[in-house]
């Protein structure tokens with residue numbers, strides 16, 4: 001029951017919270033620093049590892065744009081030809097040894113670094129949630145803090161129960177992310193809204209959706225729990241060596257009035273979805289553990305023709321990723 005109502009890998013967090021002694025947040029710390037402090041308390045501190053999405057595998061591939069993408073955005077990414085992409089798939093939580101099939105390994109992540117023709121990079125950072133449990137960085141910090149204070153011995157109502165009572169998406173978002181049979185058989189979502197700008201300056205808010213061409217294949221929690229601890233990370237390399245894994249890169253387009261500043265609110269499924277092109281994953285890198293150390297994916301690392309929206313979560317993420325990168329690089 002609990003894992004259904006606890007978002008963003010928080011069921012595991014509750015377990016880790018038992019070991020976490022009453023987190024004290026330094027008054028002078030930024031929201032991002034406070035967030036990373038709570039993550040470290042929940043998941044432990046693991047030198048050189050990410051504060052969240054610590055377990056991952058790095059792969060290589062390419063992106064081929066569609067003709068329709070060119071009309072929506074002037075970004076060089078969409079003008080062709082195909083560009084190389086570095087991809088990192090990951091499990092949620094800051095626990096580098098988490099079992100891939102654990103409920104708390106959801107939402108799985110997919111991060112992409114597109115190598116643009118002008119020599120710059122563009123990043124896209126996705127996960128398998130349909131929508132986020134909270135709308136702001138402060139709320140996310142507060143949610144993690146509530147989890148850390150809501151171990152099995154906590155008095156009822158727990159801090160987490162109180163938080164969920166006033167943040168409805170926090171009760172439901174987690175259940176939208178499920179364990180796949182393969183990292184190549186899961187849909188990954190942008191969650192946050194971004195904005196396309198075309199050659200005439202026309203702006204179109206959208207959300208990314210990367211859909212496996214072979215279709216999604218989801219396991220039951222029982223089935224996922226029985227798989228080998230590394231069944232996802234170990235499978236992707238051999239799979240793509242045999243046959244590249246393809247994803248359709250889609251953009252769900254907002255209509256006037258759709259909120260762009262609230263990642264807890266998915267837009268209706270009836271919104272138009274445009275095919276931007278195809279991502280092809282061709283190989284896992286042989287030295288993934290080493291390569292991932294210097295990789296930093298930033299949700300605001302974009303390119304002319306693609307901009308951030310007014311979603312406050314994007315900057316909250318940028319700040320938190322920078323703090324995490326700073327600590328894991330020491």
Ligand code: HEM
Pocket residue numbers: 035036049050051052053056088089090108109110111125126127132136137140189190191192295296297313316317320321324325328
């Ligand atoms: C306020 C909200 C959020 C916070 C504070 C947060 C925090 C973090 C942190 C600290 C990391 C480790 C970064 C690093 O060391 O490089 C991380 C990684 C990641 N996050 Fe978030 N996150 C948030 C929201 C999201 C959302 C909305 C998504 C997906 C749409 C997402 C997907 C990911 C992924 C895929 C990674 C792994 C990045 C990699 O492969 O290097 N996060 N997050």
